[in-house]
Amino acid sequence: MEKISKEIIAERFQKIQQHICEALEKEDGIGEFKTDLWERPQGGGGATKVLADGKIIAKGGVAFSAVHGPTPEKILKKLSLEEADFFATGVSIVIHPINPMVPIIHMNIRYFEMSNGTYWFGGGIDLTPHFVDLEDARYFHKQLKAHCDAYEASYYDKFKQWADDYFYIPHRKETRGVGGIFFDRLSANEKMPFSKLLSFVEGLGYLFPKIYCHFMAKNHKLPFGEQELKWQALRRGRYVEFNLVWDAGTKFGLDTNGRTESILMSMPPEANWVYNQTPEAGSDASKTLKLLKKGINWIKA
Amino acid sequence: MEKISKEIIAERFQKIQQHICEALEKEDGIGEFKTDLWERPQGGGGATKVLADGKIIAKGGVAFSAVHGPTPEKILKKLSLEEADFFATGVSIVIHPINPMVPIIHMNIRYFEMSNGTYWFGGGIDLTPHFVDLEDARYFHKQLKAHCDAYEASYYDKFKQWADDYFYIPHRKETRGVGGIFFDRLSANEKMPFSKLLSFVEGLGYLFPKIYCHFMAKNHKLPFGEQELKWQALRRGRYVEFNLVWDAGTKFGLDTNGRTESILMSMPPEANWVYNQTPEAGSDASKTLKLLKKGINWIKA
Numbered sequence: 001m002e003k004i005s006k007e008i009i010a011e012r013f014q015k016i017q018q019h020i021c022e023a024l025e026k027e028d029g030i031g032e033f034k035t036d037l038w039e040r041p042q043g044g045g046g047a048t049k050v051l052a053d054g055k056i057i058a059k060g061g062v063a064f065s066a067v068h069g070p071t072p073e074k075i076l077k078k079l080s081l082e083e084a085d086f087f088a089t090g091v092s093i094v095i096h097p098i099n100p101m102v103p104i105i106h107m108n109i110r111y112f113e114m115s116n117g118t119y120w121f122g123g124g125i126d127l128t129p130h131f132v133d134l135e136d137a138r139y140f141h142k143q144l145k146a147h148c149d150a151y152e153a154s155y156y157d158k159f160k161q162w163a164d165d166y167f168y169i170p171h172r173k174e175t176r177g178v179g180g181i182f183f184d185r186l187s188a189n190e191k192m193p194f195s196k197l198l199s200f201v202e203g204l205g206y207l208f209p210k211i212y213c214h215f216m217a218k219n220h221k222l223p224f225g226e227q228e229l230k231w232q233a234l235r236r237g238r239y240v241e242f243n244l245v246w247d248a249g250t251k252f253g254l255d256t257n258g259r260t261e262s263i264l265m266s267m268p269p270e271a272n273w274v275y276n277q278t279p280e281a282g283s284d285a286s287k288t289l290k291l292l293k294k295g296i297n298w299i300k301a
Numbered sequence: 302m303e304k305i306s307k308e309i310i311a312e313r314f315q316k317i318q319q320h321i322c323e324a325l326e327k328e329d330g331i332g333e334f335k336t337d338l339w340e341r342p343q344g345g346g347g348a349t350k351v352l353a354d355g356k357i358i359a360k361g362g363v364a365f366s367a368v369h370g371p372t373p374e375k376i377l378k379k380l381s382l383e384e385a386d387f388f389a390t391g392v393s394i395v396i397h398p399i400n401p402m403v404p405i406i407h408m409n410i411r412y413f414e415m416s417n418g419t420y421w422f423g424g425g426i427d428l429t430p431h432f433v434d435l436e437d438a439r440y441f442h443k444q445l446k447a448h449c450d451a452y453e454a455s456y457y458d459k460f461k462q463w464a465d466d467y468f469y470i471p472h473r474k475e476t477r478g479v480g481g482i483f484f485d486r487l488s489a490n491e492k493m494p495f496s497k498l499l500s501f502v503e504g505l506g507y508l509f510p511k512i513y514c515h516f517m518a519k520n521h522k523l524p525f526g527e528q529e530l531k532w533q534a535l536r537r538g539r540y541v542e543f544n545l546v547w548d549a550g551t552k553f554g555l556d557t558n559g560r561t562e563s564i565l566m567s568m569p570p571e572a573n574w575v576y577n578q579t580p581e582a583g584s585d586a587s588k589t590l591k592l593l594k595k596g597i598n599w600i601k602a
Contacts, residue, residue: 036577050576061576171555171564237568244545245555254472254546261577263472267538269575273568275351275362276337 003119003194009111010066010089012198014047016109016205017064017091021049023209024062024095027216030055033062038259043069044087048262052269056102056220060095061265071114072256085115091205092249094266095212100232101222102215103129103136103177104239106266107208108249109201121201122184124159125208126167128177128239130232131284132291134301136215137178141298143211144181151200152192159183164294169242174292176242231285233272240271304420304495310412311367311390313499315348317410317506318365318392322350324510325363325396328517331356334363339560344370345388349563353570357403357521361396362566372415373557386416392506393550395567396513401533402523403516404430404437404478405540407567408509409550410502422502423485425460426509427468429478429540431533432585433592435602437516438479442599444512445482452501453493460484465595470543475593477543532586534573541572 021033031054039045046065051057066089076084090110097104106126113119127140141160148155159181167176186201188194243250243266253263279285322334332355340346347366352358367390376387391411398405407427414420428441442461449456460482468477487502489495544551544567554564580586 048576052576059574059576171558171561233571240541240572241545241565244542245552251546257472260472264542264574265576267574270534270571270573271541272571273360273565274570275349275353275360275566276562 003188004198006087006089006111006113009198012202013066013089013091013109013111013205014064016202017047017049017062019206020091020093020209021051021062023213024051024057024060024216027209027213028054028056031057031060033060036261038262040067040069040259043067046259046262048259048265050265054098056097056099056216058096058098059269061093061262063092063262063265065090065262074252074256079118081114081116084118087113092266093208096236096268097216097220099220099222100130100224100228102219103127104236104268105208105212105215107204109205111201120185120187121197122186123201123204124163124166124180124182125204125211126163126177126180126182128235129288130228130235132178132288134298136219137298137301139214140178140180140211143207145299147200147203147207148181150203151196155183155200156181161295166248167242168294169238169246171245172238172241174238174289175294176239177292178296178298179294230272231279233270234274234277236268236271237273239266239268243267304489305499307388307390307412307414310499313503314367314390314392314410314412314506315365317503318348318350318363320507321392321394321510322352322363324514325352325358325361325517328510328514329355329357332358332361334361337562339563341368341370341560344368347560347563349560349566351566355399357398357400357517359397359399360570362394362563364393364563364566366391366560366563375553375557380419382415382417385419388414393567394509397537397569398517398521400521400523401431401525401529402434403520404428405537405569406509406513406516408505410506412502421486421488422498423487424502424505425464425467425481425483426505426512427464427478427481427483429536430589431529431536433479433589435599437520438599439602440515441479441481441512444508446600448501448504448508449482451504452497456484456501457482462596467549468543469595470539470547472546473539473542475539475590476595477540478593479597479599480595531573532580534571535575535578537569537572538574540567540569544568 025032031051033049033051036048044067048063051060068087071084071086093107095105109123111121145156163179163182166182167179188197250263326333332352334350334352337349345368349364352361369388372385372387394408396406410424412422446457464480464483467483468480487498489498551564
């Protein structure tokens with residue numbers, strides 16, 4: 001299998017970051033990503049790009065990193081390894097829009113390699129509408145299914161279920177949103193050569209702006225009022241709860257002394273908490289809560 | 302040693318809750334605590350009292366609970382026990398004020414007992430000023446030291462250090478505020494009979510409103526503007542980060558299927574996040590950051 005070097009993968013990931021930022025800036029029309037370069041004392045670094053106060057985007061981050069060094073204890077333990085160096089590169093995105101009718105979105109692609117030859121790809125994308133719109137959810141999942149199907153027939157169902165399980169808030173008994181796809185520890189095999197696997201992962205990166213610009217263009221002029229903004233602030237609170245309490249990536253980053261500002265770039269600009277808040281029966285908010293469940297076939301919903 | 306029954310301890314704790322709510326309502330002048338009674342399917346229940354939109358208090362919760370049943374797996378493992386029933390009762394408080402010059406405060410007292418006879422008290426109180434005021438910090442710690450000293454000469458130093466270590470945000474390299482005291486697994490011994498230990502814990506409960514009403518009265522009319530409110534919202538974000546990422550009590554509650562709304566009653570009404578925000582050199586916000594360190598002797602500061 002023609003494995004591609006980690007340096008080239010990192011380069012390609014950085015190009016994806018660049019492409020995504022350009023596409024989002026163009027669609028937003030006003031906002032500009034500001035770049036924050038940082039170095040990791042133990043090896044490597046990254047470029048965190050943040051857009052604040054755009055026309056459509058309230059706060060969005062697109063982070064690239066390529067780090068290396070001795071493998072953290074936690075990973076070595078999990079893999080029952082004694083000592084190894086690691087290399088990890090990835091692109092992570094979270095976008096919080098101004099208009100509550102535009103969904104929050106998250107995407108991540110990552111590549112991990114160790115000096116003993118072990119490597120894998122991981123990634124995921126999920127959509128968190130403040131108000132679930134069935135047509136939007138269908139569009140989102142159709143795009144993901146088409147992308148998965150182009151590479152491997154079993155991917156969509158498997159990765160969709162994985163996302164339902166991953167983007168779940170146990171203490172609220174709610175999914176974070178309408179899910180998406182999630183995958184981890186993907187290595188090449190006979191059916192899926194390395195280059196094809198990389199192309200699947202890269203393809204998700206290039207699909208991201210297509211999907212999100214669609215929602216930005218379609219929904220950013222939809223009318224909203226005080227009530228919708230209040231609900232948005234509460235849903236942003238749930239987003240904070242998921243990320244800080246349950247998200248494995250965030251937990252790992254904060255536990256292993258990662259770069260806090262890049263990890264917490266996913267936080268919303270503002271979040272509210274109201275004790276024991278339940279939306280009025282029959283309201284759009286109440287309908288949304290009923291749809292924050294695992295196992296919904298959004299393409300047929 | 303004349304141990305007092307768990308039912309009587311729970312009764313006394315509930316009286317403390319009542320006393321605190323009355324004192325805070327009186328000092329606030331407008332706000333009223335609303336009571337939410339709840340039952341725990343596996344045994345016991347509680348009364349969560351929440352005050353929203355007062356004159357001085359923006360959002361405050363004073364929760365009492367007394368729960369029992371089979372001991373959760375996590376605790377059994379920690380204590381290397383096979384099976385036992387448990388009983389736990391406690392009062393927990395977090396108050397978020399409107400005026401950024403009034404500090405956020407937290408207090409907790411708790412009693413835990415198992416069917417095998419093991420029992421202990423725990424608790425703590427800590428102050429989180431949005432802007433650290435040395436005089437306020439000194440007053441706070443003097444009150445705590447006087448209370449500790451009345452029971453046991455070694456308590457204050459030990460429990461003050463414990464609070465510095467507990468109320469710490471590793472990923473920010475900041476303490477949550479100016480600390481306070483924290484203690485856990487306190488059982489009676491020859492020097493400290495059960496009734497004296499209970500009185501120390503109860504005394505902290507009765508000291509709470511005295512301390513916080515002092516800050517409410519003294520600071521709620523201090524002037525503030527947009528800048529102070531912005532900083533308050535960012536500090537509330539840090540409060541969220543500590544509680545959701547690091548607070549052992551919150552983690553344990555959410556992990557063991559506790560009552561989410563009572564656990565997250567500690568969340569601020571609103572919190573903001575701004576990427577890589579650093580306050581202007583020499584500003585009050587910047588001075589505050591420099592004081593969010595462990596090991597400061599506030600009484601002499």
